[in-house]
Amino acid sequence: MNKEDYFIKQFSKNKIIGDDGAVIGKYVYSQDAFFENVHFKKEWMSLKQIAYKSMIVNISDAIVMNAIPKYALLSVAIPKTYSNEDLKELAKGFKKAAMQFDIEIIGGDTISNEKLDISITIVSKTNKPVYRNGIKKNDLVCFTGTLGESKRDLNRLFNNEKVSNKSKFIKPKLKQDFFYEIAPLINAAMDISDGLFFDLEKLSQQSKVGFEFFYEIDEFRGTSGEEYEILFAFDEKNKNKIEEIAKKHKVKLNIFAKAKKGKYETKAKKHHF
Template sequence: MKGLDESDIIKIIQNGIGNKNFVSEDVEQFNIGKRNIIVKVDTLVQSTDIPPKMTLAEAARKSIVACISDFAAKGVKPQFGIISLNLPKTISHSKIVEISRGIKRASDEFQIKILGGDTNEGQEIVFHVCVFGESDRIVPRKGAKSGDIVFATGLFGLTGVGLKSLIYKKKGRKEFVQKCQKAVLKPKPRLEFGLKGRKYFSAAMDSSDGLSTTLNEMAKQSKQKFVIDKIPTPKSVYEFAEQNKIDSMDLIFNTGEEYEFVFTAPKKYRDHIHKLASKLKTPVVQIGYVTKGKGVYLKGDKLVQIKDSGWRHFKK
């Protein structure tokens, strides 16, 4: 019998609560009077989300980064946070201090006020983070139009290399591998670029579940075809993949954990986007274009479909 994956579970729950027309988005939004409240919930679990060499301070920060990255893609400023902690009964004083240090570092870095939360006892460490903001609108996943350009912040494949080296001890050029491990342990969401660039974006989505997932979800919701003609990755990723006999396309498109975001924009804004990226020192790569049709394709000698093979919880 086929096991349930994450999408199956979400559908069952949405149907169960009567929300059959649910459309996935990076954040949720609701109104209180005339105020449009934006909220994001994310969970970081020790056994599945904390790789070797990651300190608890880094893990605590990353649990908040996961929400901040979604706010960045939506062009919304995060303002408040609530954190629930699941902790083993035997956890030490020093580890609690380290967790608090990571939370403080993130709250200062992204200028959010932690209002409080909850603590509970369990078998392993779990961070459950909820971040709130307020905005008149979000940049949706579904806004891409035929003729738009597809951009990505940052480079992809680095976290794939970092995770392979941290978890499976795969080897590569020392300086490059250290850079990739840093991308995993200390991710940098592109919040300022998202806030200042949102006026140019027609659609956007966080890429933390993998580039293939992000591109396919945006294309599906926009009812358009995405053609990728430039893979946003350095040569060193291909060299690492070849050395370790790993599929480079899997590292680049399916690993996730980047906390970058993909966005589309009309051609008339291209120069404005590159100028803003240069000013903010944010790496932005033009990776393709939007056209009529459906699906996501990599353009080479011929078009090859890029299927959604990104990260899925419960995937067999």
């Protein structure tokens, strides 16, 4: 068990922990850290891109729970060396994401630190949350879009190569309109942040099911993290409706597995930098 999981286990009597967000009444709370040298290196992205991505990865958690993000709290640790121009760029990135998703930045904390470390809390509203634990036996399991781009671009960045500003690794693209429309038709969902195989393991643990793959997914794609594609499961009877909604929103669907009795564990090694 890695240290993060061991630490979380200390609180595990609490059933709310373990999903993308915590549901309390009609509100969903999600909090994620976005730290320099843990989630990004400053050479890789502009400050505006960093701030924007830090918001988007948090907003993604809200969306896949079928919640509408409403408010954000930003805790930003800022290096002493940053100029006012740098701070403006950072603020622009936060505000760009806030505007795009109609989120109000309501507070937080700003401190002076050695590196740029961001923690964001998103408060969202939902009428019917979608959890990770709702998969039923024989449900079809699907992910959106394509996988592998983020891992490819992360590798390039590690090799000091350039990547496109449009790369999903730099600028994740969320599929909120598609997701909100399929939400009533699905049984479980999460975003692909650690990589498909690792995220499937979490779904397996939460829903207490295994998965029978329809085709092989290679390790490169299966371990590409920070894709922010959506991984979800649904009853076969809703397949046509979901495919229609996907077509309308131009979202590619990959129905790659079926839920079955048992459990799913991957042997792939988690990428840590």
